[in-house]
Amino acid sequence: MGLTIHYGLSTHENRTASEVEDILSKLCEEAHQMRREGLLTFVSNLRHFDSAEIQAEQGNHGSKWLWAVIQSGLQVIYQSKFITVDAIEGYLFRTWFGSGCEEANFGLMRYPAMIDVSVEGSDTKEHIATGRTTWHWHSFCKTTYAVQPVQAHLSVVALLDKAKELGLDIEVNDEGGYWEHRDVVTLARKFTSDATMLSAFAAILSKEYSDVQAPIMERGDYPDLAEKGLTAWRATTGQTTIDVLRALSKAQGKAIE
Numbered sequence: 001m002g003l004t005i006h007y008g009l010s011t012h013e014n015r016t017a018s019e020v021e022d023i024l025s026k027l028c029e030e031a032h033q034m035r036r037e038g039l040l041t042f043v044s045n046l047r048h049f050d051s052a053e054i055q056a057e058q059g060n061h062g063s064k065w066l067w068a069v070i071q072s073g074l075q076v077i078y079q080s081k082f083i084t085v086d087a088i089e090g091y092l093f094r095t096w097f098g099s100g101c102e103e104a105n106f107g108l109m110r111y112p113a114m115i116d117v118s119v120e121g122s123d124t125k126e127h128i129a130t131g132r133t134t135w136h137w138h139s140f141c142k143t144t145y146a147v148q149p150v151q152a153h154l155s156v157v158a159l160l161d162k163a164k165e166l167g168l169d170i171e172v173n174d175e176g177g178y179w180e181h182r183d184v185v186t187l188a189r190k191f192t193s194d195a196t197m198l199s200a201f202a203a204i205l206s207k208e209y210s211d212v213q214a215p216i217m218e219r220g221d222y223p224d225l226a227e228k229g230l231t232a233w234r235a236t237t238g239q240t241t242i243d244v245l246r247a248l249s250k251a252q253g254k255a256i257e
Contacts, residue, residue: 002144002216003194005156005179008171009108009137009163020108020135021048021091023166027106028093030162039155042096050089068092068105071139076130078117085130087111090137097155100215101146104156106163108135143176144198145215149191153178200229 011020024046031043049057049069057069072092073084090109097104111132116125146152153176160179164170172179178187198216203226206212216222 002142002198003149003153003175003190004140004142004144005153005176006140006173007138007156007160009106010169010171011108011134011136012167012169014134017089017110021046023168024091024093024106024108026166027159027163031093031095031106031159034155034158039151039158040095041098042094044094046091046093048089048091049087051086054086054090065092065094067103068094068107071105072107072109072137074109074111074130074132074136076115076128078126078128079120083115083117085111085115090135095155095159097141097143097146097148097152099147100218101149101152102140102142104141104159105139106159107137108168109137110135144191144194149195150184150188153187153191154184196225196229196232198229199225200232202226203230 015023028043028046031040034040035043044064047065049072054069054072057063057065060066063069069092072087072090074087076083076085087109088111090107092105092107095104095106111130113133114127114129116127118124119126141152141156143149143153143156157174157179160170160172174180176187176190178184195216198214199222202212202214202217202222205214206217216225
């Protein structure tokens, strides 16, 4: 739950490793410039990973690079199941837009064109295509819980704009709608609406479960947002809080007396 921006980067033709490094170095420098201007909180340096380093980081649960390396895996569907394909090599850097926001990781990875997969119910393997013959990256960033969600969201988009300017192919699914429409007022309203809805939902759950924890509850304006959300909910559905609780409990197979 919460507004998220999903994005993919790829080269539209096969590039050498040095060409990819040059592109991402420029994108990373743009991020560092944004940090110097106070638009970002943290930017890592650009780092190259080979297959052995990727596997090593996957087993290092204390690594700051763990989430980025996990995201570097390519998802391939085979016999209605997802198979994760590790990259042969790639370049990555990490960014963070401030308290409450997820990391936004950027990179380009090179994958094997073909892989061997086990055929279910037999000892044989099948040679299948991964569907990736150029450098590629896919990631997402939930910006809803950032202290400054609009700024965080715009910062992700600004880096994607720069990536496009550098010649990369960009695919974006922006739940806030800003990537397509560039309307910051509408984006701000969506964040307010989203926070109000999440606050109301958290307030409802916390009335039944004392140990409920949610990032939205850490906001200083959470009580006001929750009351506003509950008022809007009651006006729309005609349900009181206890009505909503009973509906939730019924869905879970238990009754509130």
